[in-house]
Amino acid sequence: MAPLALIAFTVIVHQLTPAHWPFNRFLEGAPALAAATRNPVGTGVSGAFAIVVDIVLAADKGNLGMSRAWLMLGMIALVTVAAAAVNDVAVRLARTTDQDIHDDLVLSLGTWRHVSDSFYRANNPTATAAKNLPQQLARLLEQWGELVSQLWPVGSSVFLPFDFSDECTGWLRVTSQDGTHARVGAGWSLIQGWRFNPSDIADTAHRISDFEPEAGAAVDCLIDDLLATITNNRRGFIQSSN
Incomplete structure (x- = not known):
């Protein structure tokens, strides 16, 4: 759960803080972080969160023509569903x-x-x-x-x-x-x-x-x-x- 929580936290803070904050300047490297999360063996959920990160970053740059609010709602829903699923061991x-x-x-x-x-x-x-x-x-x-x-x-x-x-x-x-x-x-x-x-x-x-x-x-x-x-x-x- 730690990588998923990190990505979710990263995206939320990125959306809620001004672009000039040092934290957001750090997130200019977020695509590299997203790419790294796609590789762990056996975890499709981490890859899904990496894609969410890329989508939100693209929206910030105006490349998707989508409302940031709708993207945030979709991300929160994905976080909720994935968090529930990832903990469900039979x-x-x-x-x-x-x-x-x-x-x-x-x-x-x-x-x-x-x-x-x-x-x-x-x-x-x-x-x-x-x-x-x-x-x-x-x-x-x-x-x-x-x-x-x-x-x-x-x-x-x-x-x-x-x-x-x-x-x-x-x-x-x-x-x-x-x-x-x-x-x-x-x-x-x-x-x-x-x-x-x-x-x-x-x-x-x-x-x-x-x-x-x-x-x-x-x-x-x-x-x-x-x-x-x-x-x-x-x-x-x-x-x-x-």
Whole structure:
């Protein structure tokens, strides 16, 4: 999101400030900035914003015969739509019911769904609010974000638990080759769910050596977008606990 926000900020300030301001003299190099944003692999949205920058700059020079106000409205609409789309990674942990601690959680990964229990979270003795499942789920997602952040800047693999069962555990494996793009895939380990604390997953997450992937359960995304999705998912649990 950072490059998109930079371009949006650049265009807005350029439109709202006098042409003689130093900031706008700096923006005489904006086409070079726009060209640079067209090259990142896998991001069509950045290229779209680069085109918007070029259009607005051309309008300023009187080359398009279009109203600056209409261009600004179009740019704001594009910013809004693109910002919503770029954060939408198909990964979500949710409760199906708040009446039980069995079959009450569902993990969605693309079109794949998996239902599991919150039993071990409900019986976590070290949690600040042992019976407040939304808070515990928010804590779990906070740890997901901490682990995914470790993929910056060069990439690696991290594991995020989603199912704590008697005989095994379910994990999301997040793999990145470049610290920017990632593949998120679901799978299983024979580590039992009762062997580690859902509120302190880091040590176990770094020791997964028997991961067995689930066929057809994977999505590709940007690490930034995955982190934003995890944050939004976590915020929902926090709000439901208040």
